[in-house]
Amino acid sequence: MTVVGLDLGGTKIAAGVFDGEKLLSKVVLPTPKEGGKRVVEALREAVAQAEARAGTRAEAIGLGTPGPLDLQEGIIRFTPNIPGLVDFPIRRLLEEATGRPVHLENDANAAALAEHHLGAAKGETSSLFLTVSTGIGGGVVLGGKVLRGERGQGGELGHITLLPGGPVCGCGLEGCLEALAAGRALEREASYAYHRKVDTKELFQLFQEGEAKAERILLQAARYVGMGLASLVKAFDPGAVVVGGGLALNAPAPYWEALEGAYRHYLRGWEAPPLRRALLGEDAGLLGAALTAYLEVEHGSR
Incomplete structure (x- = not known):
């Protein structure tokens, strides 16, 4: 199963297509300073570019985003470093934009998940x-x-x-x-x-x-x-x-x-x-977002 991991940061958006732990492609775009729906557009573009480079269409998307979040509703409550994302329905909007299920996680939680399972805290x-x-x-x-x-x-x-x-x-x-x-x-x-x-x-x-x-x-x-x-x-x-x-x-x-x-x-x-x-460097967020999607699809929980 291939998935796209998305890491939304205050200054950049990273997208990676993964087949298991293997990174097939990676794209980095600037985070729009306007925030709001422009962020959704940039996320959609990052997914499209990463899939084009990998030559495949992923089955699901994992998104690591700043929070706090309402994970049940797929809403960003607010982000300290990105404007226009207050009570923002990021999951619904990104699913509509990409046509794929989106599995949401706090960005730092995603990186923590990756370092725990694959990095410095493995074992x-x-x-x-x-x-x-x-x-x-x-x-x-x-x-x-x-x-x-x-x-x-x-x-x-x-x-x-x-x-x-x-x-x-x-x-x-x-x-x-x-x-x-x-x-x-x-x-x-x-x-x-x-x-x-x-x-x-x-x-x-x-x-x-x-x-x-x-x-x-x-x-x-x-x-x-x-x-x-x-x-x-x-x-x-x-x-x-x-x-x-x-x-x-x-x-x-x-x-x-x-x-x-x-x-x-x-x-x-x-x-x-x-x-x-x-140990995973700047790819920890991407790996964690991808792991989030894998675990949600396969087990329905993290």
């Missing part, structure tokens, strides 16, 4: 996954299934509050882990500190050059990530903790040293699960 009975990129998301997998919670709001790990009264997050609240340590947070802090626009790529370069402000900004963010992970371990006690996402995986070694130092500091007196880097 564990439970795992916690955190992705640090433009935003911060995550997921908890117990017994091979994603923990969604009673209302489908589980796994929003980037929106735990670490600093009451801190910077305002895209979700509208303040002091979230995402508002303190995601890519946009780093760019905000760096642009303020240097009195000009600084993106994460330049921030990493400034850090490598030994610039003091860049070091303070980057390592402070890493410590927030470690602190957040320690708090989550106390709540879920997973078999392993996996960290991925473009920002974290591309960060220099001192970032990881600061992250792990904070993680272990805030778990003093507790048994710390092993902390691992994600």
